[in-house]
Amino acid sequence: METTKFIESFAEALEIEDASKISVETEFRKLDEWDSLGYLNIIAMLDEKYGIQIENVQFKQLITIEDLIRYIDDATK
Amino acid sequence: MAFLTFDGVGVTALAAAVPHTVIENLKYTRYFPEDQVREVVEKIGIYERRFADEKTCSSDLCFAAAEKLIADNNIDRSEIDLLIFISQTADYRMPATSVLLQDRLGLPNSTIAFDINLGCSAFIYGLTVAFSMMKNTGLRKALILDGETRSKVYSPKDRRSAFLFGDGGVAALVERDEKFGTSYFSLNSDGSRGDLIKINGGGYRMPSSAETIKEKVVDEYGNIRSDEQGYMNGGDVFNFVIREIPKDIQKLIAFSGQDIQTMDYCVFHQANNFINSYLAKKLKLDTTKIPSTIAKYGNTSSVSVPLTIVDQLKNKMDGDKKLFLSAFGVGMTWANAIVPFVDCKISDVAEV
Numbered sequence: 001m002e003t004t005k006f007i008e009s010f011a012e013a014l015e016i017e018d019a020s021k022i023s024v025e026t027e028f029r030k031l032d033e034w035d036s037l038g039y040l041n042i043i044a045m046l047d048e049k050y051g052i053q054i055e056n057v058q059f060k061q062l063i064t065i066e067d068l069i070r071y072i073d074d075a076t077k
Numbered sequence: 078m079a080f081l082t083f084d085g086v087g088v089t090a091l092a093a094a095v096p097h098t099v100i101e102n103l104k105y106t107r108y109f110p111e112d113q114v115r116e117v118v119e120k121i122g123i124y125e126r127r128f129a130d131e132k133t134c135s136s137d138l139c140f141a142a143a144e145k146l147i148a149d150n151n152i153d154r155s156e157i158d159l160l161i162f163i164s165q166t167a168d169y170r171m172p173a174t175s176v177l178l179q180d181r182l183g184l185p186n187s188t189i190a191f192d193i194n195l196g197c198s199a200f201i202y203g204l205t206v207a208f209s210m211m212k213n214t215g216l217r218k219a220l221i222l223d224g225e226t227r228s229k230v231y232s233p234k235d236r237r238s239a240f241l242f243g244d245g246g247v248a249a250l251v252e253r254d255e256k257f258g259t260s261y262f263s264l265n266s267d268g269s270r271g272d273l274i275k276i277n278g279g280g281y282r283m284p285s286s287a288e289t290i291k292e293k294v295v296d297e298y299g300n301i302r303s304d305e306q307g308y309m310n311g312g313d314v315f316n317f318v319i320r321e322i323p324k325d326i327q328k329l330i331a332f333s334g335q336d337i338q339t340m341d342y343c344v345f346h347q348a349n350n351f352i353n354s355y356l357a358k359k360l361k362l363d364t365t366k367i368p369s370t371i372a373k374y375g376n377t378s379s380v381s382v383p384l385t386i387v388d389q390l391k392n393k394m395d396g397d398k399k400l401f402l403s404a405f406g407v408g409m410t411w412a413n414a415i416v417p418f419v420d421c422k423i424s425d426v427a428e429v
Contacts, residue, residue, distance in 0.1 A: 035298070036237055037120050039312035044317065044355055053320035056273075056313040 006069055013045040024066040030077045050076060079264050080332050083208040088259035088416060090250040091377035092424035093387040094129040094138045095374065100129045100228075102375075107236045112183040117240050124352025126243030126375035128228040133429060135164045135224030136174045136181075138246025141429045143182055143222055146248040149265050149424045152218065154183050159251075160190040161338070163199045163379055164167030165407070167192060167203065178222060181250035185394055191214075196274070197264040197346045197406025198264075199223065199415050200247075204291035208250040230276065231309075232302035241349060243375035254419070256417055261333040261415045266408055267269050273313050274407040280331070310354075315352055316425070317374040318405055322413075323359055326403060329413045337401060340366065342390060346404035347371040347381035357401075378406065384426075391423040 003024060011019035014033040028034055028042075046052045050072050054062075060070050102118045102125065103111075118124065129138065139162065139235030147154065158183075175190040184190075188280035189210070190220050195202055200223050207219045224246030231238040281346035291305040302308060330337050339342070344364055345353050350371050357364055369388035370381070377384055386394075398418045 013079075036311055037117065040120075040315050040351060043316050047319050047359075053316065056316055059316070076193060 003069060006072070007065065009045055009049055010042070010068075011037065013041040015041075022065060024064065024069065025065050026065045028065060028068070029063070046072070053077070080329070081209075081262040081264070083203050083205075083212070083260045085255050085257050086208045086211045086251065086253050087260065087419065088204070088249050088421055090146055090150045091383060091387050092142045092149065092427070093245060093247045093380075093429040094141035094385050094429050095384075096129040096138070096147070097428040098128045098130065100126045100128050102240050105233075107238060108239070109236055113236070114240070115424045117236060120222060120351055121240060123240060123375040124369055124372045126228070127245060129226045129244040129429075133226070134168050135166045135226050135244075135246060136162070136168050136222075138177055138226075138244065138245075138429055139222035139224040139248060140181055140250035141427050142246050144180070144428050145424050146250060147182075150250065152250065154392040155185050156166065157182075157184050157220050158216040159207065160184060160188050161193060161203055161207055161221050162190070162218070163193045163203045163221065163223040164225055165194055165196060165228055165378070166229065168223070170226070170290045175222070179365045180339075195378075195379065195410060196217075196376050196408055197348070197381070198404040198408070198410045198412040200382050201262065201402055201404055201412035202264055202410070203418070204251070204414065205250055205264065208260065211251055211253055214253075221249040221251060223249070223383060225249050225380050227376070229245075230307045232236060232306040234301035235306070235308065236293070236298070236300055237311055238307065241309075241376045241388050243377050245374060245377040245380040245384050247380055248282060249383060251358075256419045259332075260419045261329060261335070262412065263332070263414070264410070264412045265325060266410045267322075268408065269398065270317060270409040273314070273409060274307065274309045274318065276305065276307045285397055303392070310414060313333050317388060318348075318352055319355065319359065321404065321411060322356060322405055325411060326360065326413050326416065331413065332416055333409040337362070339399070340401040341398040343387050343401040343403065344382050345365050346406065347385060348376055348406070361411060379404070388426055391425070392421055392426055394418055394421040396420060
């Protein structure tokens with residue numbers, strides 16, 4: 001999966017205007033924009049764009065943007 | 078596969094009651110700043126809710142709805158052989174509220190009365206219980222009373238639940254009649270997710286104590302509640318809903334051999350507008366067929382499906398109407414149903 005494209009979708013879902021402040025190493029829960037409403041948007045984005053529904057327990061283990069990308073790649077193989 | 082089907086039994090009349098006190102969500106700013114409140118309110122699409130006063134219980138709302146139902150339809154009280162009260166905000170821990178309502182409503186002692194303690198999916202669960210028992214020709218009429226005062230359950234200082242819940246009560250009359258075609262139900266449960274929406278204290282696992290009623294800061298956002306107040310992990314619930322609900326809807330559709338596009342109306346549990354519009358989009362449903370009361374009553378738990386029918390479909394239920402009902406919540410439990418209605422008599426929403 002294309003990293004830049006995913007980061008754009010991620011930024012859009014969290015309503016972050018400047019996507020350049022996110023990189024693969026970003027721990028997304030530490031972003032200012034991350035809150036319970038943002039979480040809803042990310043879940044919706046993953047489902048809509050990638051057809052992915054993650055178990056809550058598994059989602060909690062994903063820390064960085066890279067973890068998310070790897071999870072999506074594995075799930076959509 | 079917990080599928081159920083019924084023939085020749087259905088809901089013949091519906092009534093509802095809500096408290097007269099309107100809470101304007103945008104002005105519900107005692108504990109949170111206005112801009113934060115606006116952000117949450119716009120996201121969830123809940124602008125008004127009804128709050129019962131200190132002295133008003135779920136049963137009082139149901140009592141008012143039941144009295145209206147009985148009066149509007151000239152129902153002979155002595156013919157009500159079954160009374161089911163559905164709620165998680167009962168009057169007492171014992172006795173069951175249904176039994177007290179039997180007396181208050183002047184129903185005979187021969188009336189079967191019991192409570193069902195379930196959350197948001199409970200009206201659909203309750204329909205299957207009433208339909209099942211009504212297949213027994215010894216019973217003439219069944220009354221389902223479903224009420225909630227969820228405003229009393231959640232902390233106004235916990236932003237994850239402070240703006241969602243409202244109060245209401247409904248009464249549904251269930252009768253046997255050959256005019257009703259087949260209804261189809263799918264009921265489900267997953268207790269491994271019991272901690273997604275929960276009140277920890279006040280039961281027998283964690284009895285009430287000075288500790289359970291103490292308000293505590295519960296997370297890094299500074300949300301405050303006690304163990305006797307409910308909490309909800311909204312994100313996890315949403316994640317669960319988008320995974321399980323569409324799947325179960327497809328299963329029921331396949332089992333019934335019906336086409337969801339041919340339904341007259343699809344009535345969803347009014348959780349919040351974010352979840353409901355997402356589900357509608359995902360299922361590619363015609364939104365003009367999805368009545369909504371989320372903006373005016375908020376999430377009233379199990380009451381939301383029947384309350385939405387009463388509030389939005391009055392005067393639209395003449396003749397044969399096929400409704401798809403879908404609800405999910407605390408437990409987790411989730412239920413989907415295809416229910417035929419024929420000339421269902423719907424009363425105006427009463428205020429208490």
